[in-house]
Amino acid sequence: MARYDRAITVFSPDGHLFQVEYALEAVRKGNAAVGVRGTDTIVLAVEKKSTPKLQDSRSVRKIVNLDNHIALACAGLKADARVLINRARIECQSHKLTVEDPVTVEYITRYIAGLQQKYTQSGGVRPFGLSTLIIGFDPYSGVPSLYQTDPSGTFSAWKANATGRNSNSIREFLEKNYKETSGQETVKLAMRALLEVVESGGKNLEVAVMTKDHGLRQLEEAEIDAIVAEIDAEKAAAEAAKKAPPKET
Amino acid sequence: MESVFGLVGKDFAIVVADSSAVHSILLHKTNEDKIMLLDSHKLMGASGETGDRAQFTEYIQKNVALYQFRNGIPLTTAAAANFTRGELATALRKNPYMVNIILAGYDKETGPSLYFIDYIASLHKLDKAAFGYGSYFALSMMDRHYQRDMTVEEAVNLVDKVIMEIRSRLVVAPPNFVIKIVDKDGAREYAWRESIKDAPVIAS
Numbered sequence: 001m002a003r004y005d006r007a008i009t010v011f012s013p014d015g016h017l018f019q020v021e022y023a024l025e026a027v028r029k030g031n032a033a034v035g036v037r038g039t040d041t042i043v044l045a046v047e048k049k050s051t052p053k054l055q056d057s058r059s060v061r062k063i064v065n066l067d068n069h070i071a072l073a074c075a076g077l078k079a080d081a082r083v084l085i086n087r088a089r090i091e092c093q094s095h096k097l098t099v100e101d102p103v104t105v106e107y108i109t110r111y112i113a114g115l116q117q118k119y120t121q122s123g124g125v126r127p128f129g130l131s132t133l134i135i136g137f138d139p140y141s142g143v144p145s146l147y148q149t150d151p152s153g154t155f156s157a158w159k160a161n162a163t164g165r166n167s168n169s170i171r172e173f174l175e176k177n178y179k180e181t182s183g184q185e186t187v188k189l190a191m192r193a194l195l196e197v198v199e200s201g202g203k204n205l206e207v208a209v210m211t212k213d214h215g216l217r218q219l220e221e222a223e224i225d226a227i228v229a230e231i232d233a234e235k236a237a238a239e240a241a242k243k244a245p246p247k248e249t
Numbered sequence: 250m251e252s253v254f255g256l257v258g259k260d261f262a263i264v265v266a267d268s269s270a271v272h273s274i275l276l277h278k279t280n281e282d283k284i285m286l287l288d289s290h291k292l293m294g295a296s297g298e299t300g301d302r303a304q305f306t307e308y309i310q311k312n313v314a315l316y317q318f319r320n321g322i323p324l325t326t327a328a329a330a331n332f333t334r335g336e337l338a339t340a341l342r343k344n345p346y347m348v349n350i351i352l353a354g355y356d357k358e359t360g361p362s363l364y365f366i367d368y369i370a371s372l373h374k375l376d377k378a379a380f381g382y383g384s385y386f387a388l389s390m391m392d393r394h395y396q397r398d399m400t401v402e403e404a405v406n407l408v409d410k411v412i413m414e415i416r417s418r419l420v421v422a423p424p425n426f427v428i429k430i431v432d433k434d435g436a437r438e439y440a441w442r443e444s445i446k447d448a449p450v451i452a453s
Contacts, residue, residue: 065318089318093311 019127020120023076023151026129027163030075031062034170034194035133036160036178037146038186042135044073045194045207047165063208063218067092069136070108071208071216075164076130076151084128088112105136109147109155117153127151131163137212144212160189166197184227191224192231200228250421251296252383253283254411255351255363256391257376259398261432262353262361263439264294265408267383267415267423272299279445284429287313288323291354292429292436293333296380297368298347305346309333326354330364330372338370345369349380355431383423386414401430405439412442 012018031047046062063073066088074081091111095103103111112132119127131150138145148163149155160178162170173196174189181189187209198204202225208218219227250271255264270281284294285306293309295302312332317323324332330352340346350366365371365378377395379387390411399407408428416422424445429438 067318086319089315092318093315096314097307097311 017120020152023127023129027076027131027151028165030130030164032162032164032166032170032194032197033073033075033133034162034190035073035135035146035158036186036190036193037144039180039182040144040211041183041186042144042146042210043187043190043207044071044133044135045190045205046073047194047198048204048206062206065216066108067102068215069102069139070105070134071136071210072132072134074130074132080128081130084112084115084130087115102139104138105134105145105147109134109149113149113153113155116149116151120153133161133163135210137210142212162193170194170196188227188231191227195228195231200232201225202228250382250423252381252387252415252423253294253296253349253351254379254384254387255294255353255377256395256404256407257361257363258404259400260360261401261430262355262363263404263408263428263430264292264351264353265426265428266294266296268425268427269423270299279425282427284427285310286436287329288317289435290431291326291329291352292431294351296349301346301348305348309336325356326352326362326364329354330366334366334370334372337366337368341370351378351380353431355433361431382419383415386418387411390414409442416444
């Protein structure tokens with residue numbers, strides 16, 4: 001197999017593109033990121049690994065704006081993310097310049113995925129080592145969307161998804177607990193999912209909420225702490241209800 | 250025949266442009282908006298070749314937006330003016346944009362400012378500026394009546410005086426004008442000065 005993983009334009013005999021698979025490994029080592037789509041709210045929550053004491057945490061934003069109505073979070077190589085995000089931001093403006101319409105979420109996702117795919121079929125380059133979660137509201141229909149792309153260049157729409165570290169456990173949690181939510185309930189669902197694998201506390205999570213009217217809003221640490229406290233209280237209440245004997249049989 | 254002019258007042262700047270879309274001897278419409286909102290606190294009034302005007306100002310607008318997304322903070326008015334001038338200068342030796350621009354903006358730190366950028370990429374920071382045949386009358390009126398730190402009412406009064414001069418003295422005077430203002434609350438349309446209204450379309 002070692003002979004088939006140097007240049008990624010080469011298939012291995014059993015049909016693998018090893019470089020792409022190695023890129024997916026890089027994603028699996030990246031920090032956990034969760035996206036949940038509600039009826040009027042979409043939430044992205046990303047794990048914040050412990051900040052070094054001297055680092056200015058405001059310069060490390062993990063959830064970014066691509067345009068007024070589109071945001072992106074990713075897991076994997078952050079330096080690769082910068083390049084992809086820059087290209088996506090240019091494309092958002094370029095699209096507005098040529099057709100006088102803001103991009104739809106699907107369009108920009110297709111663009112980013114197309115870019116990731118191009119780097120799996122070119123000589124002398126390696127794939128981008130990241131998977132992205134892209135959220136936004138379609139500019140005219142107002143429909144909320146959540147999409148995911150990965151290093152192979154595939155993309156699809158999701159009601160809720162996770163990527164990065166422990167994404168399988170988070171996805172299992174979401175599959176069990178997903179229901180149509182709106183407003184604050186969507187935020188809580190996203191945070192509950194992420195808290196399955198991340199240490200509790202405002203300084204370990206970065207959460208951003210997008211609504212149709214107010215665009216992307218990053219939650220302050222204090223707000224996150226408050227919601228975490230609510231979630232913990234709800235969990236404790238659920239535990240207590242389970243342990244207490246039922247009054248009516 | 251196009252007129253664009255602007256002036257700086259106390260904590261605000263005003264840009265005025267005529268609103269005729271002319272093609273040879275035909276007046277297509279009299280409510281063409283030639284003052285583009287570059288971002289929340291910048292106005293770009295442009296006159297010149299119609300296609301170049303629309304293309305160039307939209308290009309600048311999208312690049313200003315891109316800068317904001319990339320860097321998390323908006324461009325200052327001075328930076329936007331220098332960027333615009335740079336683009337005009339680069340295009341000058343190959344395919345010049347025949348567009349004259351009055352760029353006005355409000356920055357929190359430095360207040361209102363106005364920039365004169367002509368089609369061969371001259372850049373001047375000024376208190377009052379004007380382009381087009383109307384500039385002969387606009388500059389004279391503003392030189393006579395302009396004062397630093399005018400209020401909005403005084404400034405609009407002066408604007409109306411200028412429009413009166415253009416209307417009465419320019420042989421092919423544009424009938425309608427649009428006035429836009431930018432201050433700490435942002436850039437927005439202030440008023441129209443219309444002497445001809447497009448006839449309403451009768452529903453059939």
